[in-house]
Amino acid sequence: MATSSQGLATGASSRGARGSALRWSATLLVAASWVSAAIFGAYIILFFGGMAARGTTLRWNEALPALYDARLPLAALAIGLHFITGGILLLLGPIQLIGAIRRAVPALHRWLGRAYVLSAGLAGLGGLGFIVSKGTIGGPLMDVGFGLYGALMVLAATLAYAHARAGRPERHRAWAIRLYALTVGSWLYRMEYGFWFLTAGKFGHTSHFTGWFDMVMVFFFYLPNLAVAELFIQARHSGHGSTLRLAAATALLTASVFVIVATWFFTAAYWGPGMVSGLTGAPLSQ
Numbered sequence: 370m371a372t373s374s375q376g377l378a379t380g381a382s383s384r385g386a387r388g389s390a391l392r393w394s395a396t397l398l399v400a401a402s403w404v405s406a407a408i409f410g411a412y413i414i415l416f417f418g419g420m421a422a423r424g425t426t427l428r429w430n431e432a433l434p435a436l437y438d439a440r441l442p443l444a445a446l447a448i449g450l451h452f453i454t455g456g457i458l459l460l461l462g463p464i465q466l467i468g469a470i471r472r473a474v475p476a477l478h479r480w481l482g483r484a485y486v487l488s489a490g491l492a493g494l495g496g497l498g499f500i501v502s503k504g505t506i507g508g509p510l511m512d513v514g515f516g517l518y519g520a521l522m523v524l525a526a527t528l529a530y531a532h533a534r535a536g537r538p539e540r541h542r543a544w545a546i547r548l549y550a551l552t553v554g555s556w557l558y559r560m561e562y563g564f565w566f567l568t569a570g571k572f573g574h575t576s577h578f579t580g581w582f583d584m585v586m587v588f589f590f591y592l593p594n595l596a597v598a599e600l601f602i603q604a605r606h607s608g609h610g611s612t613l614r615l616a617a618a619t620a621l622l623t624a625s626v627f628v629i630v631a632t633w634f635f636t637a638a639y640w641g642p643g644m645v646s647g648l649t650g651a652p653l654s655q
């Protein structure tokens with residue numbers, strides 16, 4: 370009897386440990402993503418906003434060739450709108466995921482949620498508007514990859530909002546997690562490139578994003594995140610102690626380490642020089 374109750378106690382504590390490992394790894398990933406996303410958001414404001422403010426919007430093309438074309442003002446407007454809303458998403462997302470804030474100030478969660486959903490819809494539509502009016506630098510495959518990304522973003526934003534309004538918290542939460550995983554993709558895309566350049570040079574990449582690596586990347590920056598999000602959603606529903614929880618915790622921890630290292634490299638190589646250039650007007654030396 371003593372043995373079986375000890376066994377129960379040991380089982381319960383290991384289940385508890387797995388549960389808290391999942392919570393801690395999720396918290397670490399949210400914190401690391403927030404810091405990283407805030408740096409990316411600051412880069413967007415300082416570089417793209419700074420250049421537009423001093424009337425040198427053409428210099429956006431130093432970050433990505435052919436981003437700005439004075440003959441296509443609608444495309445410039447759409448991508449500019451997506452910069453602003455994208456920056457808002459990067460900053461608001463993690464706040465929405467912090468349970469303590471949701472419980473303490475539910476009204477704040479609702480208002481930030483509306484701003485987040487609206488920004489996600491507009492970032493998606495802005496990106497899609499740019500693709501339709503100008504096309505991406507990489508051509509048809511990149512148009513499809515980014516187009517699907519924009520469509521998924523609009524879908525996830527709409528469903529997260531609709532389920533919240535209809536009082537279906539579990540389904541709202543699941544779509545909000547998917548939406549967050551999608552928004553994370555925009556900066557993960559840059560970090561994955563940064564990592565690749567550092568480890569493999571420009572192998573598989575061309576200046577017009579038509580190399581094999583570029584082609585993989587048009588889907589790879591958001592589909593794996595969606596898979597991790599799905600794992601997390603399923604793990605939350607499964608019983609305590611399930612190996613799924615341990616697998617999810619390990620995936621989140623690995624993702625956190627990647628985010629921390631990649632942010633460090635990317636800030637030094639791209640975002641840092643971009644911010645300096647936006648502030649001082651100096652040429653972008655990437």
Ligand code: HEM
Nearest residue numbers: 432433455456458492493496497505506515519522552555
């Ligand atoms: C959190 C949301 C987002 C942020 C922060 C963001 C940020 C950016 C930035 C900074 C660029 C300029 C290029 C660079 O510096 O790498 C860019 C370009 C672009 N983004 Fe986004 N983005 C977001 C979401 C989206 C979505 C949802 C779409 C969907 C269609 C999209 C489509 C595009 C396109 C088409 C380009 C231009 C690529 C080209 O010139 O061919 N973005 N984005």
